Amino acid sequence: MDVSLFDFELPEELIAQEPAAERSGSRLMVVDRDRGTVSHRRFPDLLEYMNPGDVLVLNDTRVRPARLIGTKEGTGARVELLLLNPLGEDRWEALVKPAKRVKEGTVIRFGDGLLSAVAKEKTEAAGGRVFQLRYGSSDLDKLLEDLGEMPLPPYIRKQLDEPERYQTVYSRVVGSAAAPTAGLHFTPQLLDRAKQKGIRLAPITLHVGLGTFRPVTAENVEDHRMHAEYYEVSETSAGVIRSAGQEGKRVVAVGTTSVRTLESVAREHGEIRAARGWTDIFIYPGYRFRVVDALLTNFHLPRSTLLMLVSAFASRELILQAYRTAVRKRYRFFSFGDAMLIL
Template identity: 45%
Template sequence: MNVDLFDFELPPERIALRPASPRDSARLLVLDGAETRDACVRDLPSYLRKGDLLIFNDTRVIPAQLDGLRGEARIGATLHKREGPRRWRAFIRNAKRLRQGDSVDFGHGVTAIASDRAEDGSFALDFAGTEPVELLLERCGRMPLPPYIASKRPTDARDADDYQTMFASQPGAVAAPTAALHFTPELLAALDAAGIGHATLTLHVGAGTFLPVKAEDTDAHRMHAEWGRIDAETADRLNAVRAAGGRVIAVGTTSLRLIESAARDDGRIQAFEGDTAIFITPGYRFRGIDGLVTNFHLPRSTLFMLVSALMGLDRMQAAYAHAIATDYRFYSYGDASLLLP
């Protein structure tokens, strides 16, 4: 499909620079079949059914944004995928000043050797020493806010908490699964009381999620691979929910993409561990999920293509026009939508 079909105009003031407080006070646009309703995230229990199950991504964002020196040249690195115990793939700023074999000093006693430059311009960074890389990053890294926020304000101490979900327990993401940022213990208790269950999986979100689609046609776009895991117990639980007539509602496009990667043609979800580069566009037949909670996405992005595949392109273009006209807040720190096809 032509990528221009997924374009829309978003006024810059609609981009949220801070999350709602409290988190579950964010607005919620509900698309239930042909109906559209304006609601609040804490109203979510009333829009789901007893026996439904929400599936969350428990990945934890690491301080993956690094600034260093190669000699006198300033080098910026955004880690986006672990490739070994001490090796990370990274997008590089000022990459023309970096060569394979160069050492980059990130300060605080943290250095890495650049190697294996890929076609997309990324390098592999091999971190020196024996300390766990996670500890090194805590010393020299900072929270990797999306570029549409970082270009408007500096990262600060609030982001260390604001950009983690309440489920974050498995370190490895360089972007938050932002739909889950809206959830609080109080909301989870209300969902439990309504008979709506929850479970978790892990998908370590990569920086590739923010890369624009540069191709003119979706067939020419290639996704960056991300590592994920659904254990057998969780897969069995999801299958049992659907067998009993409940719905599996993915919280976030990352949860959805991993479930769809693990689902067979008959809809049964299998245990999964490994990389996925699934790219979902209109025409895709969903097999493992029955609905989605998600934020509002960038124009021409793979994530807007995904929600258009779930609900229909015309439906989503109209929904986004409504959200813009009624002052919904967009992107990672913005408001949410509940999509029930």
């Protein structure tokens, strides 16, 4: 399957550079797979499409402020580091810029030496290396809060005034390099309204890393390989999701990360159960979904694995038709953009 089949024209001005004034103030495109129709609502109208007993699956990961700007020991040259995955004993997989100037053994200092990173072996990712961190503090997360910046996607060029707007209101478990952006639209009040209606909430965790945003460089979809990401599903959430299936209620995944977590567990165990591990699942057209009945998502980049996943859930033709409509009606795209509900 050729990657070019997932291309579309997107005017640059439709890439949202900042969040909506209100979290739930975005638009909501509703795509009905059975009817092949598209309708236009506001995000809070989501609850009109859900029934008591349905389950919203929410990825409760929290973005780590892991973009670090430091200097190369000896030369003082500026170096940027993005911490991705902890490997144990203060070794981290990271992206480094400029990668060509950082060789094995290079020492990078941050915050007047409060934190330093020693470059080790390269990883498979472009610009990727393993780094050994050194610091005096016993709490690395606290140190990153003081020294690090929010790792916004490269297509967002505007400075974020409120870093918390790049976190979901239900974020809990620190560990992501990027936000699960479909959840950014929810407010505590909207979640309360959902519970009052009898909609059940099932938090799961997938720490977003390179797997979600790594560009597809292969010409054929089948040749692309995902980068593994860590997930956890608790026994409580697994029970809620299983019961929805047994009762004929719908499982509504909030975001592609929730989809990948649920489908990874189901593929591994044959059903949703308490589990943790690493997943490199790659979902594209032809995939048979085992758990997810409806999907809430944002509008994604051309040729991306996220667009391929959404096309697998509906159909490539219907999704590209919806995207062309979104462009024509001036929807906002990507992380801080508008939302799409696929039923």
